[in-house]
Each structure stands twice: as C-alpha cells, then as structure tokens.
Amino acid sequence: MDLLERLSHTPLLCDGSMGTQLIARGLESGACGELWNLTHSDEVEAIHRAYRDAGCNLITTNTFGATSSVLARHGQQHLADELNEKAVRLARHAVGGNCYLLGNIGPFGDFIEPLGTATQAEVTELFRQQAASLKRGGADAIIIETMSDPVEMRLAIHAAKKIANWPVIATYAFNAPVEGVFRTMMGTTVDQAITEAISAGADVVGANCGTGLSLNDYVDLAREVVKIAGNTPVIIQPNAGSPKVINNRTTYTATPREMAQMVQPLLDAGVRIIGGCCGTTPLYLAAMSDKLHRKM
Numbered sequence: 001m002d003l004l005e006r007l008s009h010t011p012l013l014c015d016g017s018m019g020t021q022l023i024a025r026g027l028e029s030g031a032c033g034e035l036w037n038l039t040h041s042d043e044v045e046a047i048h049r050a051y052r053d054a055g056c057n058l059i060t061t062n063t064f065g066a067t068s069s070v071l072a073r074h075g076q077q078h079l080a081d082e083l084n085e086k087a088v089r090l091a092r093h094a095v096g097g098n099c100y101l102l103g104n105i106g107p108f109g110d111f112i113e114p115l116g117t118a119t120q121a122e123v124t125e126l127f128r129q130q131a132a133s134l135k136r137g138g139a140d141a142i143i144i145e146t147m148s149d150p151v152e153m154r155l156a157i158h159a160a161k162k163i164a165n166w167p168v169i170a171t172y173a174f175n176a177p178v179e180g181v182f183r184t185m186m187g188t189t190v191d192q193a194i195t196e197a198i199s200a201g202a203d204v205v206g207a208n209c210g211t212g213l214s215l216n217d218y219v220d221l222a223r224e225v226v227k228i229a230g231n232t233p234v235i236i237q238p239n240a241g242s243p244k245v246i247n248n249r250t251t252y253t254a255t256p257r258e259m260a261q262m263v264q265p266l267l268d269a270g271v272r273i274i275g276g277c278c279g280t281t282p283l284y285l286a287a288m289s290d291k292l293h294r295k296m
Ligand SMILES: [Zn+2]
Pocket: 208, 209, 210, 239, 277, 278
C-alpha cells in the first residue's frame, strides 16, 4: 500500500539514529559515516535490520550527509551517485519488502545567498543529484531532515518532486523554546517553516532532532506543528531527551521507557509518524513500538 494511503489508516513508526549506531560499531567521530555504505555494508545492513526487528515501519537510508557538497569535505564527492544508490539497495536487502524505505536528504552544509555564497540553482542541483540516485536505488519516498532554512527546504522539496511522484517528508530542527516560541537556528518560526514546506509540496511535515529540547518540549512542538499543518500529516522524531556533556561526549539522557511514554501524548497531539533522532537506538524504538503498535 502507498505510504500516504497507509498513513491515513494508521500511525507509523520511523526508525532511530544511524550515527549513534555507526559510532557504536567503530566509526570514528567526525569520519564519513555514509562511506560505510560502500566499505562496511554489512554493518549498515545490521543496523537497518535491528530497527526493522524493533518494529519500525519506515527505514531511513544512511545518506543524511551524502549530498556531493557534504561528501566533498571528506574528499568523497566523486562517490555521491554510487553511494546514494547503494544505500537504498543495501537497506532493501536488509529489511525486505515490508518496510517503506525513505531516502534521507540532509542540509547541503552551507548557507544560500545572500547569507552564504551558494546560489539557489547550485543548491537545487545538489539535491536533484542526490534524489535521482536515491530513486535509482529504489527508495519509496524522500525524507528531508534537520533543516533550519525554509528556502533550502523549498529547494530540496522541489528537487525531490521533480525526480518522481513520490511522498516527500520535510522536517526541521528547532531549538528549545524561548518564552514559549520555537525557532530554528536561522530564527524561523514553526509557522513560517511548516507553511513554506507545505506550499513547496511536502506530503508530511514536522520536526526532528533540535537543540536542547526536553521530551515535554517535543510534545508542545508537536501540538503547534499539527495546528499549522492542518490536513497534512505530521512527523515528530525527538532526540533521546536533552543532552549532557559527560567526559567531553554528548550524551542523551532519556531512557527507552521515558521515550515510550511520549508515544501516547504525541498521538493525542495528532502526530501520524513517530521516530527517534540523536541518542535513540533500536532499544528505544522497540519500547516505542510496544506502545504504538499495541493500539492498532
Ligand atoms: Zn538528531
């Protein structure tokens, strides 16, 4: 069944963090995790399989930093096409046909004119190239994550929609609220961010990751997004609580049980897809799956 059709009948569970899992399997902090699609595909497959086994319905490809502009920081931009296509194929090999595969697109890594030097045409081309490779690999849909700039979001949505008539999920990262107001790093409000994504053609909108949000903040944020999104389904992918720095490492402190306790409030707020971001693991998603799928 088509993802959006399925979503109209039942809430779905997306997966959790990829980066946390790659580091747990030996990726050095700061190294190019997307390269593992080519060099350590067994490890990446094992992570996808663990999320499927945890009960996740939507599996996200290991391509968050696989625009050629971000790969260029690691000197790997020549591998962009191969790496994105392979990421989808290995995810499909890992989880089979019962999960939806979301081709993951993250920020291109810089600022668009006039704040930065990248032109809108250049940025559009980066996203077009990545979306095309994800399509060749067989992705069912696209998820554009952790965006701060609504202009960049619009370019990414347009690029993905030009490649195929597939669902496009669009999520922003918001900072902890100041006097009750959530904004992205660029200062964009929830209303501006979500309205822009919907008008650009996003089929599902919401938030992932973010800086310093408590679990309760995510529920407040969800209510605000749902109100603005109207008939457009909403996705929320929280971090495992707010981070603490312990021994120079950022550690997320919410437990799987605490994350699972957010499932009902998020559903009550009207959220249709719940997943996890930084600090979440298959254990967290299994606990969340228990809550989510027990109601169905
Ligand atoms: Zn995150």
